[in-house]
Amino acid sequence: MPSPNEILAELKKIKYPGFTRDIVSFGIIKDIEVAHAGVTVSLAMASANPEVVEKIVAEVKAAVAAMPGVPAVNIQIERPAQSAPRAAGIAQPRTIAGVKHIVAVASGKGGVGKSTVAVNLALAMHGLGWRVGLMDADVYGPSVAMMVGVEKAVTVTPERRIVPLERYGIRYISMALFINDETAVIWRGPMVTKLETEFLFNVEWGELDCLVLDLPPGTGDAQLTITQRVALDGGVIVTTPNELALLDVKRGVAMFEEVHVPVLGVVENMSYYVCRKCNHRHEIFGHGGGAALARSLNVPFLGELPLVRELREGGDNARPIVAANPAHPVSAVFKSIAAKVIEGLDRSEAQHAS
Ligand SMILES: Nc1ncnc2c1ncn2[C@@H]1O[C@H](COP(=O)(O)OP(=O)(O)O)[C@@H](O)[C@H]1O
Ligand SMILES: [Mg+2]
Structure with a gap:
């Protein structure tokens, strides 16, 4: 034997x-x-x-x-309970002192608007009175700094802890602010993921109600490593309405489930297009797929965002729509998404406490 x-x-x-x-x-x-x-x-x-x-x-x-x-x-x-201890040899995910909740924004692939959602979600949560931080964990396609705007160089405390930048009322940081194109090429795979999680824990966030992580696109090993090392309170999955993207949602849900992280919900981006001339709503990719899928996977559907020029321009010009144009209908959608995320966090907190 x-x-x-x-x-x-x-x-x-x-x-x-x-x-x-x-x-x-x-x-x-x-x-x-x-x-x-x-x-x-x-x-x-x-x-x-x-x-x-x-x-x-x-x-x-x-x-x-x-x-x-x-x-x-x-x-x-x-079937382990949410808080069941992990098997021996598996590192416990780490919390960040002073940070109440950590939420990861994931997507099956790049270009679906993950960063756009992460940035505007963070701003909308701030608008609802939360103290919010934002970390760009997508080293190869960093866009958070561009979307939020970098005004000054990053500084470190005497203890060599990184001080996050602050704009539009939120604190944010990206490892990309510290690397140039050459080093980005050298840093590959698991090493990047390891450095990144270390980096995250070395940021002096201060007191935050929520830290939003813009994960690298995909639901493979790199994303899994981050979700295992950082004690996440919830995951948000961003998708577009086409079928292939919807398949990725299933993978995203599976990834969060594996690390016992509640899925706070699915956001469908570029859901429809409102014609400027006729004001008519065009559902170019077909519509309702995200909501139906969320239902079938038993996770909340957080909302759908239209394809609008202002959203892209806001991202390109470091004037994110929620901060620059709070009266825009899309900002209202982000506000409702943020409210649902906060509700989801409160709910799982209540479940943990009981
Ligand atoms: N709903 C939308 N309407 C118009 N442009 C959008 C929308 N969502 C994202 N974009 C644009 O699409 C591009 C990709 O979005 P981004 O958030 O960077 O995607 P990801 O982080 O998933 O790679 C960006 O130029 C962004 O401004
Ligand atoms: Mg991105």
Whole structure:
């Protein structure tokens, strides 16, 4: 009979469906018991997706059964509570002193308006009276600094902590403010992710009600690493109405579920176009996909944003629409999205407290 450690080594070869990371480092294996009658593997799975659960169970079973001397394999599945301790060897996600809530904005791919939503969501939350910080975690496509506008150089405290910039009432920082194009090329993959999380913890945020993280586009290993290292209170997923983008939403939801982070909701961007001439609403990509998908995935739908020139111009000119034109209908949509995000954060806080 193999030892629990030998079995664990074997299980390390199994990749989590959709990720390059193995199921052991994911923290799924809770216990391995080797007895006369056979091996019992206990799995702690947060995923609500039955396909993912089935696939993992089948692969674990097959891997252990194939080991010499194993008469039978028994799998036990535990559905961990939100606050369940993680498996040994998995780093606990870190909180940031003085920061009450951390929200990550994710998307399946670039160009869907993730940064636009992150910036305006942060501003809208500020408009609702919250103290808000914004961190651009998208090193390869940093746009937050451009969208918010950089007025002065970043400074550090005597303790060498980074002081965030402040504009339109929110504090913000980006690792991109410290790197030039050459270093950006050298910094690749896991190293960037590691540096970035360290960077995030070295910012002197002060007292914040909420820190908004603009994640790099995608829902792969890099994003997963950040969501595992930082103690997130919620995730927001930005998508566009076409079908491929909607598939990405499923991945986004799965990613947050895996790290036990509640999905605060889905934002559908570039949902429709209001013609300037006829004032008619054109649903060029088809409409309602985001809302329907959110319903089917059992996550809140936060709102839909039209394709409007002012939104792009605001981003290009460091005059984000919520700050520069609060009376614009799109600013009202952001305000309602922000209110729902705050509500979601309050709700999960209440659940934790009970
Ligand atoms: N609803 C919208 N209407 C018009 N332009 C938009 C809208 N959302 C985003 N954009 C523009 O599209 C481009 C990509 O948006 P961005 O927020 O940078 O996407 P991402 O962060 O997902 O890569 C930017 O030029 C932005 O100003
Ligand atoms: Mg971006």
